[in-house]
Amino acid sequence: MDEMDKQILLVLQQQARISMTDLGRAVALSQPAVTERVKRMEENGVIDYYRAVVTxxxxxxxxxxxxxxxxxxxxxxxxxxxxxxxxxxxxxxxxxxxxxxxxxxxxxxxxxxxxxxxxxxxxxxxxxxxxxxxxxxxxxx
Missing domain, CATH: 3.30.70.920 (Lrp/AsnC effector binding domain/regulation of amino acid metabolism (RAM) domain)
Incomplete structure (x- = not known):
C-alpha cells in the first residue's frame, strides 16, 4: 500500500458512494487508475465492505x-x-x-x-x- 492508496482510503471512508471519476479527481488520478487501485484493495481485503452508517x-x-x-x-x-x-x-x-x-x-x-x-x-x-x-x-x- 502506497501513499496514493492511503489517500483513496481516506476519501472512501468519508464518501463511500463517490463515483470513481470523482474519486480520481479528488486524488489526481485517472478514473481507470483509481478503479484498478480500489479493485485491488477490495480483492486484498483492505476494503472489506461498504455500508450505510446510521445515526x-x-x-x-x-x-x-x-x-x-x-x-x-x-x-x-x-x-x-x-x-x-x-x-x-x-x-x-x-x-x-x-x-x-x-x-x-x-x-x-x-x-x-x-x-x-x-x-x-x-x-x-x-x-x-x-x-x-x-x-x-x-x-x-
Whole structure:
C-alpha cells in the first residue's frame, strides 16, 4: 500500500458512494487508475465492505452506553449478544473484564432493562456516553 492508496482510503471512508471519476479527481488520478487501485484493495481485503452508517438518534436510539463485562461463560454470553438487537459492538478484551460491548437504546429505562438481561451471564460496569466529539468514522491508513 502506497501513499496514493492511503489517500483513496481516506476519501472512501468519508464518501463511500463517490463515483470513481470523482474519486480520481479528488486524488489526481485517472478514473481507470483509481478503479484498478480500489479493485485491488477490495480483492486484498483492505476494503472489506461498504455500508450505510446510521445515526442512532435519528432512529430513536439516543442512549448509548459501553458495558464492561466479566463472565465465566464467554461463548454463551457472546451468543446472547449476537442475538440482542441493542448490542451493536462486542469486543473480547484483556484485564479484569473479558468483554466490552456497546449498547444503543431508546431510553435509560430500556438501557436498564438490557443491563438487567445481561445480569444472568455475569457482572458488569456501565459507562453512559454523554457525547462523542470524535467518532470512529475513519481509520487512518
Amino acid at each position: 442512532p438518534e435519528k432512529v430513536n436510539k439516543p442512549v448509548s452506553a459501553y458495558v464492561l463485562f466479566h463472565t465465566k461463560s464467554c461463548e454463551r454470553f457472546a451468543d446472547y449478544c449476537k442475538k440482542a438487537e441493542e448490542v451493536i459492538e462486542l469486543h473480547r478484551i484483556s484485564g479484569q473484564y473479558n468483554f466490552l460491548l456497546r449498547i444503543v437504546t431508546e431510553s435509560l429505562q430500556s438501557l436498564e432493562g438490557s443491563i438487567n438481561n445481561l445480569g444472568e451471564y455475569g457482572d458488569s460496569t456501565t459507562l453512559i456516553v454523554l457525547s462523542s466529539p470524535i467518532k470512529g468514522e475513519k481509520i487512518i491508513p
